[in-house]
Amino acid sequence: MTEALPPLAGLRAASPAASAVQVAAERRLKRRYAAEQRFKWYGRLAIILALSFLAVLLTRIVGQGYTAFWTHSVTTQVRIDPARVDRSYIEGTNFDQMIAEAVLVRLGGRDDPEGLASGQIRRLLSPDLGLNLLVRVREDPSLIGRTVTVGGAVSDEADFYFKGGITREQPEGDRPLSNQQLDTLDRLQAEGLVRSGFNTTLFTRTDSTQPEIAGLLGAVIGSALTILVAALLAVPVGVLAALYLEEFSPRNRLTQFIEVNINNLAAVPSIVYGLLGVAVILNTFGLPRASPLAGGMVLSLMAMPTVIIATRSALKAVPPSIREAAFGVGASRTQTVFHHVLPLAMPGVMTGAILALAKALGETAPLLLIGMVAFTPSIPSGPTDAATVLPVQIFLWNNASERGFEERTAAAILVLLLFMICMNALAITLRRRFERRW
Amino acid sequence: MSLLNRAVTADTTLLAPAVQPPHADNSGVDGPLPPEPRRAAPTLEIHTGPQAGAAVGAVKVSARDVNVFYGDKQAIFDVSLDIPDRAVTAFIGPSGCGKSTFLRTMNRMNDTIPSARTTGSITMDGEDVNARDVDPVVLRARVGMVFQKPNPFPKTIYENVAYGPRIHGLARGKSELDGIVEASLRKAGLWNEVADRLDQPGTSLSGGQQQRLVIARAISVSPEVILMDEPSSALDPIATARIEELIDELRGQYCIVIVTHSMSQAARVSQKTAFFHLGRVVEAGPTEDIFTNPRDKRTQDYITGRFG
Ligand SMILES: Nc1ncnc2c1ncn2[C@@H]1O[C@H](COP(=O)(O)OP(=O)(O)O)[C@@H](O)[C@H]1O
Ligand SMILES: [Mg+2]
Numbered sequence: 001m002t003e004a005l006p007p008l009a010g011l012r013a014a015s016p017a018a019s020a021v022q023v024a025a026e027r028r029l030k031r032r033y034a035a036e037q038r039f040k041w042y043g044r045l046a047i048i049l050a051l052s053f054l055a056v057l058l059t060r061i062v063g064q065g066y067t068a069f070w071t072h073s074v075t076t077q078v079r080i081d082p083a084r085v086d087r088s089y090i091e092g093t094n095f096d097q098m099i100a101e102a103v104l105v106r107l108g109g110r111d112d113p114e115g116l117a118s119g120q121i122r123r124l125l126s127p128d129l130g131l132n133l134l135v136r137v138r139e140d141p142s143l144i145g146r147t148v149t150v151g152g153a154v155s156d157e158a159d160f161y162f163k164g165g166i167t168r169e170q171p172e173g174d175r176p177l178s179n180q181q182l183d184t185l186d187r188l189q190a191e192g193l194v195r196s197g198f199n200t201t202l203f204t205r206t207d208s209t210q211p212e213i214a215g216l217l218g219a220v221i222g223s224a225l226t227i228l229v230a231a232l233l234a235v236p237v238g239v240l241a242a243l244y245l246e247e248f249s250p251r252n253r254l255t256q257f258i259e260v261n262i263n264n265l266a267a268v269p270s271i272v273y274g275l276l277g278v279a280v281i282l283n284t285f286g287l288p289r290a291s292p293l294a295g296g297m298v299l300s301l302m303a304m305p306t307v308i309i310a311t312r313s314a315l316k317a318v319p320p321s322i323r324e325a326a327f328g329v330g331a332s333r334t335q336t337v338f339h340h341v342l343p344l345a346m347p348g349v350m351t352g353a354i355l356a357l358a359k360a361l362g363e364t365a366p367l368l369l370i371g372m373v374a375f376t377p378s379i380p381s382g383p384t385d386a387a388t389v390l391p392v393q394i395f396l397w398n399n400a401s402e403r404g405f406e407e408r409t410a411a412a413i414l415v416l417l418l419f420m421i422c423m424n425a426l427a428i429t430l431r432r433r434f435e436r437r438w
Numbered sequence: 439m440s441l442l443n444r445a446v447t448a449d450t451t452l453l454a455p456a457v458q459p460p461h462a463d464n465s466g467v468d469g470p471l472p473p474e475p476r477r478a479a480p481t482l483e484i485h486t487g488p489q490a491g492a493a494v495g496a497v498k499v500s501a502r503d504v505n506v507f508y509g510d511k512q513a514i515f516d517v518s519l520d521i522p523d524r525a526v527t528a529f530i531g532p533s534g535c536g537k538s539t540f541l542r543t544m545n546r547m548n549d550t551i552p553s554a555r556t557t558g559s560i561t562m563d564g565e566d567v568n569a570r571d572v573d574p575v576v577l578r579a580r581v582g583m584v585f586q587k588p589n590p591f592p593k594t595i596y597e598n599v600a601y602g603p604r605i606h607g608l609a610r611g612k613s614e615l616d617g618i619v620e621a622s623l624r625k626a627g628l629w630n631e632v633a634d635r636l637d638q639p640g641t642s643l644s645g646g647q648q649q650r651l652v653i654a655r656a657i658s659v660s661p662e663v664i665l666m667d668e669p670s671s672a673l674d675p676i677a678t679a680r681i682e683e684l685i686d687e688l689r690g691q692y693c694i695v696i697v698t699h700s701m702s703q704a705a706r707v708s709q710k711t712a713f714f715h716l717g718r719v720v721e722a723g724p725t726e727d728i729f730t731n732p733r734d735k736r737t738q739d740y741i742t743g744r745f746g
Contacts, residue, residue: 330579
């Protein structure tokens with residue numbers, strides 16, 4: 001001890017006559033405080049930076065996507081002209097044209113011989129109205145010759161105008177709708193034929209080439225099925241593999257080699273798993289292309305190393321005294337593991353597994369490769385049907401040229417995020433449940 | 439072979455009439471129970487107590503030329519030792535001299551360490567515990583173990599004690615299991631403290647209570663031998679006294695081996711003492727002789743505190 005420490009209470013009261021030693025000690029202390037403050041601020045800055053990135057991302061997506069959650073629809077009365085319906089081939093009827101003409105008449109207009117005026121109106125309505133009418137007439141042919149009320153979404157461009165995305169101030173040539181079409185839309189609204197409401201289509205329908213009638217139901221179900229398959233494969237296999245490696249296997253060269261390679265597998269880019277999936281799952285095993293079964297298998301391969309690593313570290317965290325206690329009363333190794341070690345490791349296992357699956361849920365590349373990128377307008381009824389998944393749907397919509405897909409892409413991202421939040425909430429709930437059982 | 443049979447059919451000496459709990463009529467474990475008779479205060483004199491001259495039973499465990507290796511490193515060298523039944527044998531010696539290692543050979547706990555290897559013979563009632571047909575799992579039910587740090591399962595107090603009998607199938611039905619749990623807790627001197635909160639976590643007890651819970655857990659499977667590895671080194675003096683008192687009570691029914699760092703504890707609770715040094719047993723004999731009349735210089739140095 002060559003230098004004296006400053007007196008504990010006399011820091012501030014140090015007189016000018018204080019010894020050089022004391023001054024130096026005081027300076028050191030100040031520097032230490034300053035360094036501590038500095039590091040605190042570095043940490044805070046890092047957190048602020050991370051949070052602001054997240055905030056920017058979320059505001060952008062929400063700002064872009066929130067408009068997709070409500071939409072405009074139109075209702076009109078149509079007389080189903082028997083002369084234009086072939087009773088033996090109802091599907092051949094041009095109901096869209098019939099509805100467009102009815103709207104034209106309702107607004108007091110007259111069609112020209114080339115059908116230009118009605119054609120303009122057709123572009124303001126979605127094919128939904130014609131389809132609705134077709135369905136009803138097919139079910140009840142007695143409607144032919146009567147006047148019925150039919151409703152459905154307006155076209156994505158008309159919807160965009162009602163939402164304020166297209167204005168009259170824009171030069172006519174720069175916008176997808178002519179002045180005349182805008183007049184028609186204004187008239188429709190003035191007549192009270194247009195209603196705005198929650199966009200249920202987004203959640204009750206599947207993909208479509210027309211944004212106004214495109215929905216996410218197929219993708220949501222596809223994602224759920226795919227993740228279910230992935231979970232059913234990756235979690236039991238991963239947990240058992242980890243249990244064996246951690247609790248049963250001898251420590252030797254071979255298990256060390258396996259261990260290193262599992263860690264490597266966790267770092268393999270997902271597209272490689274996609275290629276493997278094509279080669280093995282589709283070509284060798286011959287499982288159906290683009291099916292949640294094939295997709296789930298690929299994703300389970302991806303998630304498994306993470307599940308194994310998470311499970312092993314959860315098992316490692318169980319104090320050895322618990323194993324000794326169980327062995328000490330004569331429990332076998334299997335009893336020790338399943339009665340004591342695994343239950344204690346369960347919260348960690350669950351968290352690891354669900355985080356791995358949440359990551360798999362957002363995976364796109366390997367699923368593109370096994371064909372889930374195909375346009376899938378049907379709801380998969382089982383894991384072997386062709387399906388698409390949310391991230392792939394986002395990818396597809398993002399590439400589509402129609403305007404309406406822009407906001408729907410952002411909305412789909414929000415739905416995917418919601419899906420992930422639900423999975424993480426599940427992870428937390430399970431964790432709590434298992435922890436409470438100590 | 440009989441090692442195996444005996445453990446499986448191990449019928450419960452626990453349920454001897456003296457400790458038969460009154461569960462037959464009120465079926466519950468938390469009903470009113472007669473208070474336990476008060477025990478005498480623990481004797482805390484440093485020098486060997488009156489039990490020093492007490493008769494000890496026949497040889498229960500016998501080790502001959504035991505060597506233990508951890509990988510290439512030898513931890514135990516040619517140890518030969520007889521452990522008497524119905525008595526307490528103390529292992530003393532400096533840290534790292536192999537007391538725990540040798541203790542763990544007696545219930546083959548070292549089998550759970552991949553690098554550990556044992557040679558030589560250890561017999562219990564004349565049977566080789568390392569024989570191929572002896573299942574270590576069954577052996578460990580007959581040779582209970584208590585560790586340095588209390589390690590109750592993170593389950594209820596009841597479950598802690600009921601676990602052993604359950605996995606060994608010692609109880610037919612709930613009321614019999616309740617009986618074993620109560621009898622074990624009574625023997626461990628814990629019943630009065632926990633009778634009304636058997637459904638609380640074992641980890642919520644104090645350190646000393648946890649250690650007695652662990653002893654109750656060991657007793658619950660009717661062991662013949664109880665190994666204790668520094669059972670009171672993590673406890674305060676009062677809890678330690680309580681454990682020593684308990685060991686003294688259990689001595690009449692079991693063969694107890696205790697590793698201890700405390701010379702006075704060895705002197706107080708044991709009838710036989712073995713002094714370990716660098717993996718060898720330097721000296722073993724009646725506790726009184728070891729402490730009053732050690733033959734080896736190293737024993738003498740150790741018990742007088744010259745190294746340790
Ligand atoms: N699991 C193990 N692996 C390798 N060496 C061990 C292990 N356990 C104990 N040893 C070694 O064996 C020797 C004896 O240890 P131990 O039996 O714990 O001594 P004590 O209980 O007398 O303090 C020590 O040198 C220790 O380092
Ligand atoms: Mg030790």
